[in-house]
Amino acid sequence: MVEKPSRRDQILNAAAELFARHGFHGVGIDDIGAAVGISGPALYRHFRSKDAMLGEMLTSISERLLDGGQSRVDAASDAEEALRELVGWHVDFALDDPALITVQMRNLANLTDPDRRRVRALQRRYVEVWVETIRRTVPGFDEPTARAAAHAVFGLINSTPHSAHLDRDQMAALLSRMALASLTPAVVAS
Amino acid sequence: MVEKPSRRDQILNAAAELFARHGFHGVGIDDIGAAVGISGPALYRHFRSKDAMLGEMLTSISERLLDGGQSRVDAASDAEEALRELVGWHVDFALDDPALITVQMRNLANLTDPDRRRVRALQRRYVEVWVETIRRTVPGFDEPTARAAAHAVFGLINSTPHSAHLDRDQMAALLSRMALASLTPAVVAS
DNA sequence: GAAGGAGGTTAGCAGCCGTTCACTTTGTCG
DNA sequence: CGACAAAGTGAACGGCTGCTAACCTCCTTC
Numbered sequence: 085m086v087e088k089p090s091r092r093d094q095i096l097n098a099a100a101e102l103f104a105r106h107g108f109h110g111v112g113i114d115d116i117g118a119a120v121g122i123s124g125p126a127l128y129r130h131f132r133s134k135d136a137m138l139g140e141m142l143t144s145i146s147e148r149l150l151d152g153g154q155s156r157v158d159a160a161s162d163a164e165e166a167l168r169e170l171v172g173w174h175v176d177f178a179l180d181d182p183a184l185i186t187v188q189m190r191n192l193a194n195l196t197d198p199d200r201r202r203v204r205a206l207q208r209r210y211v212e213v214w215v216e217t218i219r220r221t222v223p224g225f226d227e228p229t230a231r232a233a234a235h236a237v238f239g240l241i242n243s244t245p246h247s248a249h250l251d252r253d254q255m256a257a258l259l260s261r262m263a264l265a266s267l268t269p270a271v272v273a274s
Numbered sequence: 275m276v277e278k279p280s281r282r283d284q285i286l287n288a289a290a291e292l293f294a295r296h297g298f299h300g301v302g303i304d305d306i307g308a309a310v311g312i313s314g315p316a317l318y319r320h321f322r323s324k325d326a327m328l329g330e331m332l333t334s335i336s337e338r339l340l341d342g343g344q345s346r347v348d349a350a351s352d353a354e355e356a357l358r359e360l361v362g363w364h365v366d367f368a369l370d371d372p373a374l375i376t377v378q379m380r381n382l383a384n385l386t387d388p389d390r391r392r393v394r395a396l397q398r399r400y401v402e403v404w405v406e407t408i409r410r411t412v413p414g415f416d417e418p419t420a421r422a423a424a425h426a427v428f429g430l431i432n433s434t435p436h437s438a439h440l441d442r443d444q445m446a447a448l449l450s451r452m453a454l455a456s457l458t459p460a461v462v463a464s
Numbered sequence: 465g466a467a468g469g470a471g472g473t474t475a476g477c478a479g480c481c482g483t484t485c486a487c488t489t490t491g492t493c494g
Numbered sequence: 495c496g497a498c499a500a501a502g503t504g505a506a507c508g509g510c511t512g513c514t515a516a517c518c519t520c521c522t523t524c
């Protein structure tokens with residue numbers, strides 16, 4: 085017996101899909117309602133506002149990313165394995181929830197100020213996990229360079245919603261190999 | 275004597291900056307006007323509509339990317355050099371015009387249907403230039419894989435507006451090395 | 465030095481869209 | 495069964511925003 089998702093989650097999923105495709109301001113309240121079979125204002129029984137939907141969506145994504153990444157790193161026995169796990173984790177996330185990844189990349193600017201602060205704080209911590217792991221495997225990187233490299237790898241992996249013409253496993257393998265190759269000690273040479 | 279940019283170009287540049295930061299729908303006509311020192315409706319002396327601004331912006335970006343990429347490839351004497359040139363070209367573009375790159379990545383969905391068709395056609399041709407070059411240097415890639423790899427490299431390079439804490443030359447070097455490393459024959463092994 | 469076009473201004477309209485309101489339906493529980 | 499809360503509905507409001515209209519001011523040009 086499958087446990088059906090709560091109405092809140094149905095709405096959040098539908099909204100994520102729409103936000104990813106048309107952008108936050110390109111989607112109306114009525115569109116979101118229609119996507120879950122109810123109409124317009126009924127959403128206000130579940131969320132305080134449209135902004136609140138985006139806020140909850142982005143904070144939950146950021147938390148999931150951080151928690152998953154942190155625990156994978158903690159479970160790894162050496163630095164190389166930690167990096168492989170981190171890459172695999174992010175690749176899986178991007179492939180399984182392309183809409184969420186897209187929204188997280190594009191719609192930070194549409195958040196309320198307090199929400200944006202919260203999300204950015206979580207994102208920063210996630211980046212730090214990557215920075216530390218990268219620096220442990222590629223000792224030549226100084227901190228700012230490692231941070232830039234982390235952002236670049238995010239861009240590489242997060243690009244998957246825009247191509248998607250490979251099947252999931254091939255895509256996962258390709259992205260993982262590309263990501264790891266771009267983080268080898270060879271690239272650090274001046 | 276510096277030749278000053280035409281008013282149209284001033285407007286386009288200001289609009290690109292604003293669209294990149296706040297998204298197409300997040301920017302008002304008055305905001306764009308204020309950014310160039312005139313106010314609101316005066317823009318309609320230069321553009322038919324707000325949509326037309328975005329349309330012209332994105333088509334011109336796509337044309338520049340395609341032309342620059344194609345001519346670099348044509349001028350190269352072998353496949354490896356062609357790929358290096360292509361990477362360098364895209365990196366330079368992304369570093370010199372971060373706002374344009376951001377708008378092109380995020381605001382395709384806000385285009386008019388005919389504009390979107392035009393832009394996508396140009397983008398497809400640009401991707402094909404990459405795909406051919408990649409396949410010539412990394413023979414193991416089949417076409418769909420090479421296409422996915424090209425998109426991934428775009429994501430990697432286009433991520434630069436979101437990090438930006440390195441100086442330009444270091445950033446260019448880092449991104450170029452990472453991009454080339456992710457496209458080496460080693461990654462093709464199953 | 466009139467004529468006229470290019471580029472600017474402010475006021476205002478029309479439509480969209482997030483949100484609220486008053487009301488109904490549905491399901492649960494004493 | 496009666497009651498009450500949860501969830502949904504259509505109507506309406508209010509503010510924002512893209513765009514037009516009407517008018518003004520230069521600058522060029524014959």
